[in-house]
Amino acid sequence: xxxxxxxxxxxxxxxxxxxxxxxxxxxxxxxxxxxxxxxxxxxxxxxxxxxxxxxxxxxxxxxxxxxxxxxxxxxxxxxxxxxxxxxxxxxxxxxxxxxxxxxxxxxxxxxxxxxxxxxxxxxxxxxxxxxxxxxxxxxxxxxxxxxxxxxxxxxxxxxxxxxxxxxxxx
Amino acid sequence: xxxxxxxxxxxxxxxxxxxxxxxxxxxxxxxxxxxxxxxxxxxxxxxxxxxxxxxxxxxxxxxxxxxxxxxxxxxxxxxxxxxxxxxxxxxxxxxxxxxxxxxxxxxxxxxxxxxxxxxxxxxxxxxxxxxxxxxxxxxxxxxxxxxxxxxxxxxxxxxxxxxxxxxxxxxxxxxxxxxxxxxxxxxxxxxxxxxxxxxxxxxxxxxxxxxxxxxxxxxxxxxxxxxxxxxxxxxxxxxxxxxxxxxxxxxxxxxxxxxxxxxxxxxxxxxxxxxxxxxxxxxxxxx
Numbered sequence: 001x002x003x004x005x006x007x008x009x010x011x012x013x014x015x016x017x018x019x020x021x022x023x024x025x026x027x028x029x030x031x032x033x034x035x036x037x038x039x040x041x042x043x044x045x046x047x048x049x050x051x052x053x054x055x056x057x058x059x060x061x062x063x064x065x066x067x068x069x070x071x072x073x074x075x076x077x078x079x080x081x082x083x084x085x086x087x088x089x090x091x092x093x094x095x096x097x098x099x100x101x102x103x104x105x106x107x108x109x110x111x112x113x114x115x116x117x118x119x120x121x122x123x124x125x126x127x128x129x130x131x132x133x134x135x136x137x138x139x140x141x142x143x144x145x146x147x148x149x150x151x152x153x154x155x156x157x158x159x160x161x162x163x164x165x166x167x168x169x170x
Numbered sequence: 171x172x173x174x175x176x177x178x179x180x181x182x183x184x185x186x187x188x189x190x191x192x193x194x195x196x197x198x199x200x201x202x203x204x205x206x207x208x209x210x211x212x213x214x215x216x217x218x219x220x221x222x223x224x225x226x227x228x229x230x231x232x233x234x235x236x237x238x239x240x241x242x243x244x245x246x247x248x249x250x251x252x253x254x255x256x257x258x259x260x261x262x263x264x265x266x267x268x269x270x271x272x273x274x275x276x277x278x279x280x281x282x283x284x285x286x287x288x289x290x291x292x293x294x295x296x297x298x299x300x301x302x303x304x305x306x307x308x309x310x311x312x313x314x315x316x317x318x319x320x321x322x323x324x325x326x327x328x329x330x331x332x333x334x335x336x337x338x339x340x341x342x343x344x345x346x347x348x349x350x351x352x353x354x355x356x357x358x359x360x361x362x363x364x365x366x367x368x369x370x371x372x373x374x375x376x377x378x379x380x381x382x383x384x385x386x387x388x389x390x391x392x393x394x395x396x397x398x399x400x401x402x403x404x405x406x407x408x409x410x411x412x413x414x415x416x417x418x419x420x421x422x423x424x425x426x427x428x429x430x431x432x433x434x435x436x437x438x439x440x441x442x443x444x445x446x447x448x449x450x451x452x453x454x455x456x457x
Contacts, residue, residue: 023221030218030225032297039302062183066190070197074214075222076301077308077335077342080207081197088190095183128303131202134349137371140302 013165018060021048021158022068030075039139042150045072046090046120050113051155053094054101055162065091079131086123090116106155110148117147208335215337226296288402291315291440296340305345305368306334309438317341320400322441328406328429329353329394330438343438346407346428347373355407356395360385363395366407366426375408377424382415384422392426402441406430 025044033041045068052060069084076083093116094101101109121141129136181189200206274284291311299306311317313336321333323343331351335342344351349370355377356363362385366375380386390410396403408426415422 027221027225029300030222032226032229033300034298038298038300062186062190066194069194071214071218074211074218077299077306078301078303079198080201080211081194082303084197085191085194088187088194091190092183092187124303127198131198132303132349132370134370135372137302139371 014162015059017158017161017165018052018056021052022060024048026068026071026075029072039143040146041143042146043117043120043143044150044154046087046117047147047151047154048158049087049091050094050116050151051158053091054098054109055159057095057098062088062091062095079128082124082127085127086120089123090120093119106159107152109155110151113151114144114148117151118144121147211335212337215340219337219339288441288443290442291317292437293317293341293440294437299342302371305331305348305351305370305373307331307343307345309341309343309440310339312337312340314338316442317440318442321443322394322401322405323438324405324441325430325438328408329401330430332400333440341440346375346430353401353407354395354398355392357386358391358393359387362386363397366392369425373428374411375426375428377410377426378421380422380424382417382419382422386410386413386422386424388413391429400443402443 022045025048028044029041049060049065049068053065065087066084069082069087070080072083072087073080097112101112104112118141121144125136125138125140180186197207201211270287277284293309293311293315296308296310299308307330309317309323317333317336319333319336323330323333329346331343331345331348333341334344346353346366346368347370348368351368353366354363355366362380364377364379367378369376375392377386377392388410391406392408392410394401394403394405394407406429408428410424411427412425413422414424
């Protein structure tokens, strides 16, 4: 059983899936979102990262979270380091509770993921508020709902892809 | 089976958390307080440029197909409107030319330097910055077209913002509505000078430093005063929409709506202040 698991981990198609999902999430966030769509846009990168933090923390770890955060800050033309900070905290929380969360099905994981998703947005809001001042835009927390809605299909698809690659149908 | 997956090596998650948090907060402070990460940002921006273009492609296709299916009646209506505008604007242009000449003659009488016209570059807005925290837009032309940081940006109606970051092929414009973006302005009606400041997410501009009894009315037009040397004088900035005078405060709370189509217009004009060259690529002049 362990050697089977090991074989999957070393399978190049598995590594390709990790990379392509991360790049896909990045391209989705590069779409020209604006107005309400921007507020309701799920945090694609964070969702894909959470999936891999849960399942492959030794391959996609806290460092990957930091680098992805910096790339998100560049994509969003925001203050450099805001997403990186938020993703660093989210990665620690996810990896800390991953064994417990993995005991649940992807759908029942959702309520446990929600605090992490809300927390990530809250950290960004507070960091921007501390550096720029003014009124924090609390509306942005609404986006956590679309995060949660997008979480279930994203994790199901990625999980299914993983299974298909490890047990190819003849 | 290697032991790599079973026995974790390296620092503990908590140590990693502390390290990455410290690193990201350092980045935040360096960027927000000292603007010291320009080089890193520029390099990464160039790296993601192909990805940005790839992500824009489906949207571009959608826009193109939508344009393709524009009906003839819509085209004719728009053409008629543009022709009508052209007549009005060319009449105004010839009028303003003679006025400019007259003004410069009068200025020479009282020995003031003549007002010159500014060269400008036309650029298209690529996307709205994608950041819910900031009011910025990204233009499709950059330093290769002669755009430099600090140049004012306007559209047909008025001031839109200021170029704050340039890469060879794109430029980032911070809008007048950005939190704490300050512009020296004056009230057109009576010449009252003050500073305008962006309100951030609400999409408005306020005048935070006007005393409670200041002579300002709803409907007053706010234009740039030109005293900072960044923005040329007289560009329309905003219209006063709400005034809250309360005797308990020293300053009145004045809220204005920006005149420039912040977030609406497709094309903008980047003005090149005197002394900066547009590397011979400017496309016209503007007062």
